[in-house]
Amino acid sequence: MAFLWFLLGLMIGLGVLSWYHIQLTRQLQFLMSSLQPQGSRRSLVSVLRLRQAVAASVDAQEALLTDLETWRHLSLAAPIGILQVDEENQLIWCNAQAGQLLSIQPPTAPTRRLLLELVRSYELDQLIEQTRVLRKPCQSDWTFHPVCADPSQLSRQMPRPLRAHSLPLRDGCVGVFLESRQEAVLLAQQRDRWISDVAHELKTPLTSIRLVAETLQIRLEPPLRDWIDRLLNETIRLSSLVQDLLDLSQLEANPHPSLRCKTVDLTRLIQSAWFGLEPLARNKQLRLDYVGPDRLLIQLDESRIHRVLLNLLDNAIKYSPPQQAIRVQASLITNDRSDPNLSKQLVQLDVIDAGLGFPSDALPYVFDRFYRADPSRSRSPAEVEISKTYAVGKNTAAANSASSDDAQSTKGTHAVSVSSGSGLGLAIVRQIVEAHHGSVQASNHPETHGGWLQVFLPLQRDDA
Structure with a gap:
């Protein structure tokens, strides 16, 4: 009797186990049918592309950081002055050349100061404001007079002719490129001085030649007088050129008085x-x-x-x-x-x-x-x-x-x-x-x- 109950329990257990196996098999088949092979390949390809895009983005970011550092070094070592101000005309940064041209120290502290407090140049301030208002690049030439608090350094602070190119940046910022025009001004002054000296030296002999030509003009006969007329006309032309040069030199040296x-x-x-x-x-x-x-x-x-x-x-x-x-x-x-x-x-x-x-x-x-x-x-x-x-x-x-x-x-x-x-x-x-x-x-x-x-x-x- 006990054996029969054992067999009955065994059969019931095997039936329950078979039913549970059948249910698991059906669920597995349903899951497998929902996961098609083509969709699986597409999903794997998308994941692979995403990983490649992430890797490329990381490489591009590293390249941008490298370029940014390169340009930063180039800006700091550039032979022209570069500075940047924010929307409130506060100096953000400047390179060493700009600091030398404007007689200021490049900012290192996190706190910013107004550019006009550091550089007493209303021409530069007006150029920055004009660039911000017009929203286009501008240019200005002026003579900068440095201000030094140390009286012993006043003799060394000579006026500097400067040229500034400004361009608008985002968020109201403005970038300015500064270049010294001292060499160009010196060359122009030397050229004008040389021309003036030559004009002064030519004035006396041209006057003598003209007097001689006018004296001979009334004493020669017509065949030879034509040559004297040509000589006199060319002398007058050269005298006119010399006088023009002298007038220019006089106006440039002392125009108003x-x-x-x-x-x-x-x-x-x-x-x-x-x-x-x-x-x-x-x-x-x-x-x-x-x-x-x-x-x-x-x-x-x-x-x-x-x-x-x-x-x-x-x-x-x-x-x-x-x-x-x-x-x-x-x-x-x-x-x-x-x-x-x-x-x-x-x-x-x-x-x-x-x-x-x-x-x-x-x-x-x-x-x-x-x-x-x-x-x-x-x-x-x-x-x-x-x-x-x-x-x-x-x-x-x-x-x-x-x-x-x-x-x-x-x-x-x-x-x-x-x-x-x-x-x-x-x-x-x-x-x-x-x-x-x-x-x-x-x-x-x-x-x-x-x-x-x-x-x-x-x-x-x-x-x-």
Whole structure:
């Protein structure tokens, strides 16, 4: 009996075990059916790609960190100054060259200080603010005067001509590149001094040659007189060039005290300058188209502004095609320009011709010495002859009509009435205008497509 109960229990246990096995088998088959072989391969491929992307990202991050460290070393060792300020004009960092140019120590402490506290340069501060407002790169040139708290070091803190290039960064930050222009300024000064010395040395022998040529001119017969005439014309041309160089040197060395300002009618002065150049204009059948008030009183040095008008009109005549008009516009404007050095009330003088205009790449250099945008555009011999004849006649008329005081003030300015294609006419214009606390700029007129020279002069001198 007990054996039968044993067999019954064994059978029941085997049945329960078989049922449980069948259930596990079904669940295993269901799981296997849900995991298809294709999906398994895709999952493995995705995991493999993810691991490769992570490895590539780690390598790229390490490469970026290496490049960042390289650029950091290059910035610190760069021969130009580099500095960065935040949105509040606080100095973030600067390299050693910037610290040397601005006489400051590169910041090491975590606390930041205003750049204006470290560097007393309002020009640099204004450049940074201009870059932040305009959101575009800007450039500025100025002379930096270092401030030293140690009185024993004052003699060593010499003014430094600097040039700064700024560019906007994100979050209101601004980066600035600084370079010293000391070497360029010294070279320019040496060049100008050498040119001035040569001009002084040439003035005396040229005067002697001219006197000899004028003496022989009245004593020789016509076959030989032609050679003397050519010699005299070339001597006058060289004397004009020498006088231009001497005038430039005088204006650059001591511009303001040499001015003899008084109230002058600018309209009358324009008409007088055009009348003096009328032989050149008549040769090309050019006419003057003046637009402006009939009377415009302004404080200026009459002889020097007369020289400015002669050079501007001569330049317009030189490059205007025949039978065209040269437009001269004079008007009173309010100084809404960004230049704080100009007076509030300005006289704007525009000289517009109908020529080919200035090449776009030559516009920044048209007021430089000896610069001519197109060397092939020189005067014809006939124009040179008319110019020289006019120069001699005008000098004689000016000597007869000027008073003793005016003759003394105009000495050295009316000796040469027009430029002779040497590339000094517009350079003299800029020097004279800047001596009057004005400005001059060149562009191409949108209507005539010719040269457009604009002169801005203060209506009344602030120091008058």
